Amino acid sequence: xREQLEGSQAVAxxxxxxxxxxxxxxxxxxxxxxxxxLSDMVRTRELAPCEYLLVESEWSFQMLIGAPIARLASVxxxxxxSPDAL
Amino acid sequence: xxxxxxxxDDDGVFEVRIHGRGGQGVVTAAELLSVAAFAEGKDALAFPxxxxxxxxxxxxxxxxxxxxxxxxxxxxxxxxxxxxQDTTLLHQVDLFGGAGPDAYVLINTGxxxxxxxxxxxxxxxxxxxxxVTVAATELAREHLGRPLPNAALxxxxxxxxxxxxxxxVANAIRGRFSGRTADGNVAxxxxxxxxxxxxxxxxx
Numbered sequence: 254x255r256e257q258l259e260g261s262q263a264v265a266x267x268x269x270x271x272x273x274x275x276x277x278x279x280x281x282x283x284x285x286x287x288x289x290x291l292s293d294m295v296r297t298r299e300l301a302p303c304e305y306l307l308v309e310s311e312w313s314f315q316m317l318i319g320a321p322i323a324r325l326a327s328v329x330x331x332x333x334x335s336p337d338a339l
Numbered sequence: 340x341x342x343x344x345x346x347x348d349d350d351g352v353f354e355v356r357i358h359g360r361g362g363q364g365v366v367t368a369a370e371l372l373s374v375a376a377f378a379e380g381k382d383a384l385a386f387p388x389x390x391x392x393x394x395x396x397x398x399x400x401x402x403x404x405x406x407x408x409x410x411x412x413x414x415x416x417x418x419x420x421x422x423x424q425d426t427t428l429l430h431q432v433d434l435f436g437g438a439g440p441d442a443y444v445l446i447n448t449g450x451x452x453x454x455x456x457x458x459x460x461x462x463x464x465x466x467x468x469x470x471v472t473v474a475a476t477e478l479a480r481e482h483l484g485r486p487l488p489n490a491a492l493x494x495x496x497x498x499x500x501x502x503x504x505x506x507x508v509a510n511a512i513r514g515r516f517s518g519r520t521a522d523g524n525v526a527x528x529x530x531x532x533x534x535x536x537x538x539x540x541x542x543x
Contacts, residue, residue, distance in 0.1 A: 255377075257373070257374060257377040257383070259370070260386075282389055282392055283389060
């Protein structure tokens with residue numbers, strides 16, 4: 254069956270199917286709806302086990318997700334400017 | 340698929356451009372229109388432009404409707420239909436840019452085209468019966484209790500163009516909102532459709 258989706262919702266679903274254990278993100282265009290959808294999925298435990306970390310800037314990502322990455326958790330960041338920097 | 344509007348190309352895609360200001364539901368209008376069209380079995384695509392994102396800033400959103408797969412994700416530069424949510428944009432934004440002589444134009448205003456200074460322009464550039472005004476903000480105030488004209492304009496748009504049915508617009512509104520917000524927006528949309536159909540609108 255065909256379903257019409259906002260692109261951001263489709264992205265959020267795709268991210269969820271990757272089963273991240275940590276989502277580190279903040280709402281800002283154009284990612285706001287992706288972040289909101291993932292936040293909802295974590296809250297309702299549709300996406301679990303997973304921790305949602307609300308950060309306020311690109312730099313916070315790097316501060317916050319260092320530890321999860323160090324223990325080889327699956328991490329998704331949305332809005333991180335430079336994954337390579339991690 | 341649609342009632343005889345000019346196609347700038349023969350790809351069968353009906354292209355709608357919506358102009359308004361931040362906070363008026365321009366983006367939501369385009370999305371609701373796409374939902375209404377999709378529910379009718381068509382392909383539909385809606386997306387906005389992102390400018391300075393603050394209340395009152397000029398906002399443009401697009402919606403494409405087609406019986407076939409839509410492949411273009413480009414901004415709409417030659418619209419088959421225009422919805423103008425805010426007439427204060429008239430002298431700030433090129434609202435009518437790219438619209439051909441057979442384009443539909445729906446303007447949210449309680450005033451006439453002549454009062455807006457558009458009478459001669461509209462009459463010379465478009466088909467008079469396709470340039471329609473509807474007092475969508477007033478209808479929204481009356482039925483919704485808030486001055487948000489987008490749903491009402493979609494009802495008027497459906498009545499004007501036939502690109503989607505008014506019922507599909509109402510269903511799309513109910514799918515997006517609930518309770519009194521849904522009821523008020525649907526009532527405003529139906530009232531606007533009646534106004535457009537009934538001729539209590541100002542033609543060029």
